[in-house]
Amino acid sequence: MLKTITDTPATASTWAIAALSLSMLMPSLDTSIANVALPSLARAFNASFQDMQWILLSYLLAITALIVGAGRLGDIVGRRRLLLAGIGLFTAASLLCGLAPAFWLLLIARVAQGLGAAAMMALAVAMVGETVPKERTGRAMGLLGTMSAIGTSFGPSLGGMLISGFGWRSIFLVNLPLGILNLLLAYRHLPADRQDTNGQRASFDVIGTLLLALSLAAYALAMTLGQGAFGPLNIALLSGAAIGGGVFLLAETKIASPLIRPAMICERKLGAGLIMSALVSTVMMATLVVGPFYLSYALRLDPVFVGMVMSAGPLVAALAGMPAGRLVDRFGAQRSTIMGLAGMTAGLGAVAALPESLGVAGYVLPISIVTAHYALFQAANNTATMTDIRADQRGVISGLLNLSRNLGLVTGASLMGAIFAAAATANVHDVMAADPDAVAAGMRITYAAATVLIVVALVTAVAGRGVPLRRPMPHSL
Template sequence: MTPHSDSRTSGSAEAGSGAGQAGAGTGTGTGAGKTGTPHAVRWALAGLSLSVLLSSLGTGIAHVGLPALAQAFSASFQAVQWIVLAYLLAITTLVVGAGRLGDLVGRRRLLLAGISLFTAASVLCAAAPALWLLVGARAAQGVGAAVMMALTMAFVGETVPEERTGSAMGLLATMSAVGTALGPSLGGALLAGFGWRALFLVNVPLGIVAFLLAHRHLPAGRHRPAGADRARFDHVGTLLLALTLAAYALAMTLGRGRFGALNAALLLAAAVGVALFVRAEARVASPLVQRALLRDPAIGAGLASSALVSTVMMATLVVGPFYLSRALGLDGGAAGLVLSAGPLVAAVTGVPAGRLADRFGARRTTLLGLLVMAAGSLTLAVAPASTGVLGYVTPLAVVTAGYAVFQTANNTAVMADAGPDRRGVVSGMLNLSRNLGLVTGASVMGAVFARGSGTADIASAHAGAVAAGMRFTFLVAAVLVLAALTAAATRRP
């Protein structure tokens, strides 16, 4: 990830110019592309930022309401967990297909449809009279969120001047972190004051504002000449990829931490799905994911690094609550306050990280972020045992800051290598790699923690066993970060 090449500059400039002309010619949007005024660019970024905030808020805000929802619907905890799982599965399985569809039918049009679907589904969630309807509405909400996630980064290349790309990516990363951090606290306040339906109704006014900003300020797509060939959407590849990812996600999340026969069968189904997907993509004229994209050193390494680093970040969420309560003796409120340090650090680091990428080049900034993460992971493995809460919070802040720097710079560099007609699918693949890392981390890093603790029942493990699991987990995390660092260091400029 280095300062941008001439070929990228040329391609991006053409995309921005085309988008601006299309917006002016159709009267839809302002054409706030790279040739637009700074005022128009700011409003366009506001619309994209709000879209990112909504999608990340939708992930975190529902968790806090699960006990109340279980009581309201007289359902088991395992049943109401599908309120969260349906949303995450919809995003994970559809985010790549949504990005590719945006490349074909027009990103602005599809983004407006995604925001509309997310907002309407939020109303349906709040009005659901039965649990199965709520789960279905959450899945529809996840479809809208997948579209928003897939297309927001793709729009940066069309709306933001070249020299400010990193700053824009940092802003989007900041809004994602804000949504993650705000979800539990806002959800708790809404739940206490207005009941569980408010958890979903809060999205409605925000969704309306996001729609109006996107409709008014985002550039319309470039018009194709009459009779020009139009690539077909890869329905078979999209279906195979969605089924494969669903099988993998379910294999990693079902079983409440235990890997049984069902998990193994789902994992086998995912492996078969990968083979069928690769075979199908080799036979279609317009594949969903071109193999040339994955063979590109910058894009392939960027996606692999993103998955590895997201797996590590999940370890802080898996290990943290047990370590703080069992080893350090904190109550629930104090532990929650400590855990909120991570998202807060990410929120304040995103924009400065983007400025670093703009100034020093995305590749060097990526390496810096990974080095900081490796140092923080190693410190997490040894410091808390001797220094207590401060020894946990400080390296956690270091890891999170390094992650924010890495994510912003890595996204900037990967999108820089994507042609104007492939930005949607590449943006979707970036989000997919992150989601797969989080899903994998929830299972794998939990198993690593249990192995390091030497006990199958972490909830009742003694303080020494939990501390041993903590050390082992973050030593493994440091190894994963170093693997990502190796991939990033060998990437071609």
């Protein structure tokens, strides 16, 4: 019989990448789409602003705490199988969010969404090596980065339109057709999980997963509660996270099949990739934390124009994703990583140095340089980190890569916000009361600090260049 077009390897690979792209788009979309619904949700459930924060925090905490465990579980039970389960859980939880009659039920559904999202984000990156040839890995990683940027950048605008036309429940129910399509594509086109030929399967490290999840949740809460002002609760949470992390590392040395072998993180190539990912994400959060205040209070833009200017960076990152992937395939991951970080350094330095008199153009142009090179860095670093990894390690290493990004984001929200507030409020008690010159000075100091962090990442890239992961490793992590 003649093969149909859907049976050809090239077409099957295309549909498989489409499934992985949707698996990145949906969790990213729900990271930002709920923000615009908070006022509507507060009215619907007669809840306070502090309560509404948990709509966002519950989702992000679930992803941060469980993404490494989800990646490792995929390595054990099968990445395709667990990805399908994650898509199904995310879709079902979205339905529950959209139908939730009470606030507590909405919170539970958001946690379930986060659990499904953790599996989707970790395993989408991990499965790239099984769906495309090695020489096209950069393009695939660039596409996944594009889908993540599209979801994050267009979530608020899509959410606003849906709420205006159909009410707050529609921002969750919109996931149903996307989830069903994603399930069909993944089930039909993703490669089957490999069967274990020795009949032996590593056990899942429940204790390690629980210890890591609790430690990460404590750290994320320490960085987010109090809006950057560290009080006794923040210090207690941060201390608990440090103690929990130490206990976790100690426990991992005693378990036959641990979640993460501490020695694995010491591998220079992997360690460098994780450090750079965390540093770059910390810096990118500055554009979201500092940008709105600078545009509103220093440049005196109204909210509509602030939103338009703020969308420029994510839009550039989304458009640059695919070309960035092609550059990675052409010039190599290590060289492209250094190019991306060098471009980010130049862009951030320009933001810190350009005078306020240049207005919006003096902010948008360098930020566009930063985000375009961020897309190149993301594609290159993901490719470098995931290349030459043993098949049974891809899930957990993808989880670690996503975790480093998430930790960078929550750290950046606190750290960059604290630097900006301290610099802009030297003579007043609150940023809202600062004069335009003070706000502009705070912005420049914050981006100067961000430039230093990217220089550190650049030095890390050069120091870790050309040092491969050691291939001979134990059968279990």
